[in-house]
Amino acid sequence: MPTRPTNERRQAWYAAVRAHGALTEVMEQQLEADAGMPLGWYDVLVNLYLAPGHALRMSELADAVLMSRSWLTRRIDQLERAGLVERCSAGDDGRGVRARLTREGKRAYLKLERVHSSTIDTHFLPYATTAEAEVIQRVMKRVAANARRELGRPE
Amino acid sequence: MPTRPTNERRQAWYAAVRAHGALTEVMEQQLEADAGMPLGWYDVLVNLYLAPGHALRMSELADAVLMSRSWLTRRIDQLERAGLVERCSAGDDGRGVRARLTREGKRAYLKLERVHSSTIDTHFLPYATTAEAEVIQRVMKRVAANARRELGRPE
DNA sequence: CCTAAGTAGTTGCTAGTGGAAACAACATCA
DNA sequence: TGATGTTGTTTCCACTAGCAACTACTTAGG
16 A cells, blocks of 8 residues: 655644644633633643542652642642642651642542533544544654653653 | 434544544644644635635635624734735725735645645544544534524525 | 751742733724 | 715734743752
8 A cells, every 4th residue: 555645644633733733722711601610720620639648749740740849839829719729738748748638629620521522522522433543542642752751751 | 124223323423523622633733833834724715715816805715714793803903914815905885995815825724734634544533444534524514504404594 | 865957737938820801092883 | 966885904802822021939969
């Protein structure tokens, strides 16, 4: 089977970029409308929810979301003001601070997750068969793994 | 053939998001290093290069890149300062302003395009066969079209 | 112990982004 | 000729995110 011209094969990536941009925008609107929360909160809340005790050290959390510490400090400030997260001491280490989901924080996460998933279900899944979804997942995982290696953070 | 559980099929989208993020970061580094230009310039330069006379009205260009007019004003300011674009009058309409690529602007675009393509060639294409690329393109186009319809700008 | 060096998290500063609204210059249409 | 609409710019504001300086604490070495 002949390989298509490179130019034409690149269109696959362009299409993925456009789909990502458009669907992300839909996602932002949906989250704002149905959950009253910005997409930017998602990563932090997911990581906290999945952590044991729904809590993580600041630095662990910063690493998990691939952001700087000062970034995390300020994001946790926001979430604390919103009542979704509270800071507590990290036991033995007097320097450490743990961010922990409050009861409301857990509820908020579940809501966010519900809206997030439902947006994917209605705007992505109907356009990909099971086989197609498998192809996308396989290829994209390889691409991401390679790119992260290139960036010096394999994982 | 049984449909995989929804949860598992969603992983395809998550993988695409992560791949997009990582490859975009690689792209930014590459463009900065090899062309000395930010990725944010790409869209504007492409649209200008492909336009007749390498020039477009400000409002047309703003529409083309899906950004506001004030955004475009500032981006053209940057590109003008860098010597890649110049503003000229829009002939019959005294209000209008056309942004036009300078000679350097054309050279810069070609350079940017070369680096951009080569990043895709080395970080995406090797991980997708022709058949896989076709699947990705087909699905992502449908997703993007639907999302844009949802956002109220079909196209 | 006690000091030196390192680590965790916060804060001040800075540069940049991008939208909304006000605005000036011009066009169009009655 | 006004009234209204358009085009592009500007001002103002809120937000983002990194760097570097700082505080508070821990740990290692003498």
